[in-house]
Structures are given as C-alpha cells and as structure tokens.
Amino acid sequence: MAVRVRHSAGARVRPRAFDAIEHVRLGEAVYQRIAEALVRGELRPGDRLKIRDIAEEMGTSVTPVRDAILRLVQDGALVQRSPRDIRVPVLGRDEYLEIRRIRLELEGLAAEDAARKATLDDIGRLAAILTDNERAFAEGRLDEAVALNQVFHFALAEIAGLGQLRAILHRLWLKMGPVISAAYERGGRTMIDHHHAVLDAVRRADPAGARAAIQQDIACGGDVILGTDVLASPSDD
Structure with missing residues (x-):
C-alpha cells in the first residue's frame, strides 16, 4: 500500500x-x-x-x-x-526413489527428536491432526485428508525444533505433495495407519520407535506409489 x-x-x-x-x-x-x-x-x-x-x-x-x-x-x-x-512435473522412478531415500533419513530424524522433546500440548496437537485426518478420510474428503497428511509429517519436524530440516523437507515436498495426492485414494488405510504408531511412540517418548514408525509409513506409502501409474514410465523419461 x-x-x-x-x-x-x-x-x-x-x-x-x-x-x-x-x-x-x-x-x-x-x-x-x-x-x-x-x-x-x-x-x-x-x-x-x-x-x-x-x-x-x-x-x-x-x-x-x-x-x-x-x-x-x-x-x-x-x-x-x-x-x-x-x-506440475511427473516424476520418474529414479528421482522418486532418491527423494524417498532422503525422506526416510530426514523424517526419521525428525520423528526421533520429536519423541524426545514433545510436550503434552505437542502430543495433543498430533492427536488432533490425526483425528481430523481420520474423519476426512472416512467421509471421503480426500483433498483435506491429503493436506492433513502433510501437516502431520511437518508437525514432527516443528516439534523436534529442526528448522533447517523442515526447510529441506518443504523443498522435497514441493515434488512429493502432488505424487502422494495422486496415489492417496488407491492407498486406502495404508496412507494413514502408520501415523497411529508414530503418535504412540511419541507418547511413550520412544525415539527409536517413532523413527521406525514414520519410516514404515514412508516405505508403505511408497510401495503404493510404485504400484500405480503416478510416476513417468521409462519411455517418458
């Protein structure tokens, strides 16, 4: 103005x-x-x-x-x-696998530190996000469910206090957000169930458990993505 x-x-x-x-x-x-x-x-x-x-x-x-x-x-x-x-680009298989490999390490670290540092308010926040995500998924509001999936993942980095890591994740998710969205409906419960294990590990203040749970979430969601036509075929690369 x-x-x-x-x-x-x-x-x-x-x-x-x-x-x-x-x-x-x-x-x-x-x-x-x-x-x-x-x-x-x-x-x-x-x-x-x-x-x-x-x-x-x-x-x-x-x-x-x-x-x-x-x-x-x-x-x-x-x-x-x-x-x-x-x-919006259509990722090739190799680029997707590289991003997934990086996410496994970085988001695993975020979950670890979140489990160490989470307060009762932080745990309540994660629980509320997951409840909203479950409701959106059950009611077929998939656009909202996809958005809440991202909010849950980023909340771990915020709770961990890892600002630089969150910035890196944001850059990766510029490419991953559209891919996850395209595969979300076909993934069904696979795309949300592991978040409960993450939340349980954070509640227990179990860093190793939180890391394993978020990595399982990423790996299982990745299997869904790899089993769809969301990624570019080799002839398109």
Whole structure:
C-alpha cells in the first residue's frame, strides 16, 4: 500500500519506496500460496497452471504470479514446456526413489527428536491432526485428508525444533505433495495407519520407535506409489 505524504510548497518529492516493498510482499505471498498447493497435494502430476486464471483467483495482476511460477520452475517444482505451457512435473522412478531415500533419513530424524522433546500440548496437537485426518478420510474428503497428511509429517519436524530440516523437507515436498495426492485414494488405510504408531511412540517418548514408525509409513506409502501409474514410465523419461 502506498504511503500518502503531504509535502510543503517547494519541497522535494521523494520516490515512494514503500510501493516496492508492498510488491515484494505480494510476490512472496503468491509464491507461498502456489508452493502450498504443491506441498499439500492440491495440484497433481501433469496439471497445467494458467497464469491468468491463477491471478484472477488470487485477485492480483499476472506479474506476481508469473514471477512466482518462474521461481518454482527454477526450484524444479514446476516444468515450463513453453511460455504458455507450465505444468506440475511427473516424476520418474529414479528421482522418486532418491527423494524417498532422503525422506526416510530426514523424517526419521525428525520423528526421533520429536519423541524426545514433545510436550503434552505437542502430543495433543498430533492427536488432533490425526483425528481430523481420520474423519476426512472416512467421509471421503480426500483433498483435506491429503493436506492433513502433510501437516502431520511437518508437525514432527516443528516439534523436534529442526528448522533447517523442515526447510529441506518443504523443498522435497514441493515434488512429493502432488505424487502422494495422486496415489492417496488407491492407498486406502495404508496412507494413514502408520501415523497411529508414530503418535504412540511419541507418547511413550520412544525415539527409536517413532523413527521406525514414520519410516514404515514412508516405505508403505511408497510401495503404493510404485504400484500405480503416478510416476513417468521409462519411455517418458
């Protein structure tokens, strides 16, 4: 928002630097919203993003949307086939397996430290997320269930107090969110059951148990993904 300044007669009028700051804030907000849509699985592999449509939905001009999308292309979270063809990438099997391997270690560490550090409030928070996730899943609100799945995973890193790890996970989940979303319905209970074991281990203050449970969750969910057509076939790589 521009800052209104009343100038005395003959005074030099300085440029309104605050306009630029507001533009930067808007651009970052647009970037964060599109990134969130990827991380939470609101977008799926192969989905096409139309800049004008997104700008209209967000009530902005096309410029901050275009800038945000270009950042996400540079991050590898989106692919730009042409100026008008921007899509969520379809991961190849090898890239997916590499990301899964990294997640097993990093999210295992987050679960370990969460089990060591969790307060009663933290445990209550995890339990509430899981309850909401169960309800959304049971009622067929799969978009909400997918989003809550991501919230549960990230909550472990937050409870662990591992800010740098959470930032790395966010970058990985820019690619993983759409993949998990596409496979979630076919995965059924496999995509949520292991969260109960994670919560139980955190309640017991059992770091090894929490690590094993979240790794089992990632591995079993990964088997679902590998058994679907969510990933690119070798001929598409």
